[in-house]
Amino acid sequence: MSEADFAITTPIYYINGDPHIGHAYASIATDIIARFKRLSGFNVHFSTGTDEHGIKVARSAENAGMDVRKFSDLMSQKFKDMTRTVNLSEDDFIRTTEERHKKSAQAFWKLLEKDIYAGAYVGWYSARDEEYVPESEVVDGKAPSGAPVEWMEEESYFFRLSAYQDRLLDYYEKNPDFIAPPARRNEVISFVKSGLKDLSISRNKFDWGIPIPDSNGHVMYVWIDALTNYITSLGFPEDTEHVSRMMENCTHIVGKEILRFHAVYWPAFLMSAGISLPKRIFAHGWWTHDGQKMSKSVGNVVDPFDIIKNCGLDPLRYFLFREIHFGEDGDFSHKALKDRTSYDLANDLGNLVQRVLAFIQKLDGHLTVNYNFLEEDEILFRNSRNLIKKMHSRIEKQDLCGALDVVWSLVSESNKFTNDMRPWDLAKSDVPRLNAVLTALCESIRAISFGIAPFMPDTARKIFDFMNVEGKSFAELENNFVSQKFPPPVPLFPREK
Numbered sequence: 001m002s003e004a005d006f007a008i009t010t011p012i013y014y015i016n017g018d019p020h021i022g023h024a025y026a027s028i029a030t031d032i033i034a035r036f037k038r039l040s041g042f043n044v045h046f047s048t049g050t051d052e053h054g055i056k057v058a059r060s061a062e063n064a065g066m067d068v069r070k071f072s073d074l075m076s077q078k079f080k081d082m083t084r085t086v087n088l089s090e091d092d093f094i095r096t097t098e099e100r101h102k103k104s105a106q107a108f109w110k111l112l113e114k115d116i117y118a119g120a121y122v123g124w125y126s127a128r129d130e131e132y133v134p135e136s137e138v139v140d141g142k143a144p145s146g147a148p149v150e151w152m153e154e155e156s157y158f159f160r161l162s163a164y165q166d167r168l169l170d171y172y173e174k175n176p177d178f179i180a181p182p183a184r185r186n187e188v189i190s191f192v193k194s195g196l197k198d199l200s201i202s203r204n205k206f207d208w209g210i211p212i213p214d215s216n217g218h219v220m221y222v223w224i225d226a227l228t229n230y231i232t233s234l235g236f237p238e239d240t241e242h243v244s245r246m247m248e249n250c251t252h253i254v255g256k257e258i259l260r261f262h263a264v265y266w267p268a269f270l271m272s273a274g275i276s277l278p279k280r281i282f283a284h285g286w287w288t289h290d291g292q293k294m295s296k297s298v299g300n301v302v303d304p305f306d307i308i309k310n311c312g313l314d315p316l317r318y319f320l321f322r323e324i325h326f327g328e329d330g331d332f333s334h335k336a337l338k339d340r341t342s343y344d345l346a347n348d349l350g351n352l353v354q355r356v357l358a359f360i361q362k363l364d365g366h367l368t369v370n371y372n373f374l375e376e377d378e379i380l381f382r383n384s385r386n387l388i389k390k391m392h393s394r395i396e397k398q399d400l401c402g403a404l405d406v407v408w409s410l411v412s413e414s415n416k417f418t419n420d421m422r423p424w425d426l427a428k429s430d431v432p433r434l435n436a437v438l439t440a441l442c443e444s445i446r447a448i449s450f451g452i453a454p455f456m457p458d459t460a461r462k463i464f465d466f467m468n469v470e471g472k473s474f475a476e477l478e479n480n481f482v483s484q485k486f487p488p489p490v491p492l493f494p495r496e497k
């Protein structure tokens, strides 16, 4: 496969609270796609980070009785720790309080200036969502998200968003895959069709933000600052050609609640700045916990650190993407996680690997390859060699669940093949046949371990090590095994104590 550019991003997270399962979810999804692309030979840039400015963070620092800078350092570190705990392979962790980002956001603002004018914002604002809320959407003092709104009257700069309505609609039409999944795309289109108002993009009643160039007292609206992180990470304002090229190959993974910012405001800003638009904006769904919305006040927030301590990381990484289709909402339950771990992982995958490799250990740990296949071996072999191609078409659509389904059908097929071929009998009656059956099975296990590698990198690494496979690139799957000695395997998913 060819070396080509690919960029992918997580949302950058507000640091008003500790990281929870929702943040881990968006980050792991992005990581899975980044790893898949790297294994496919792409030159990948994967960025994540923290969104640190704005009224919401300033108030959280105040409530914690801390200086906002110290608070940001402390909280951002927790998100950085999460990236290690969930085993992200990010190339960049960006903080919006970094100097490189200030420089980038200010340079970006300058590019927008022809579309910016001074005015005053008078209306409602939701600090929790960091979003302006039209009067018509306020019900009982609340925004549609349920967050309280407050009245705001202040001088502000505006971005001429209204001027981009037709260009955006035209862009959506010409690029039908720009926003996914399709149902979300339709929501965005009807929102834009209903009429775009100019957007207030600065605040002057607080100062926790990036100062607007040459304008005393104004700081940028936190969303313009936050969205710019994507190009800061690509090196903006230096080498704008590289930035544009990477953007053209960039996928933004975002939660459904912030799609409007990414699919309407961000493309309009980029059009105005003359920078290429991203290739795809994918909105994923939300997790609830035992049927309830997760909230700090209810005390039902799922802590990824706890789960990982109890169940291990790879089972969680697997569960989140097998249990529900990426793009849809899902309900988290510890029982469902346990069930998936014991049925799909320990029983199906773990047993397959264990029974085949432990059997090879009985033969002195020696795999004597024989590619002289009968038709049934050939079928398994061909399905193994085609696995990554099948996954590829699903990963291209961010269909992570579909990609796992494809892997698990090969797991089932391989378990059935083992039952049908009865290698333990062949060992007594027909050694060349036994070697062909084991070669076909090792081919399928190797393909499966590449298939799971983006999802469960540590588990895949264990299998690669059992089979002396390097595991660096899908291209390795083109090579036949050579006769060799394998080290003894250990169980992949030890049963829970």
Ligand code: ME8
Binding pocket: 010, 011, 012, 013, 014, 015, 021, 022, 023, 025, 026, 051, 226, 227, 229, 253, 254, 255, 256, 257, 258, 285, 286, 287, 288, 294
């Ligand atoms: O919105 N289920 O940050 P944020 C699934 N800073 N995903 C969830 C989730 C849940 N219950 N809760 C959070 C912001 N997420 C802005 C983004 S980007 C330029 C700026 C995930 O800390 C989901 O991906 O509120 C959501 O979009 C993201 O965390 C929001 O994180």
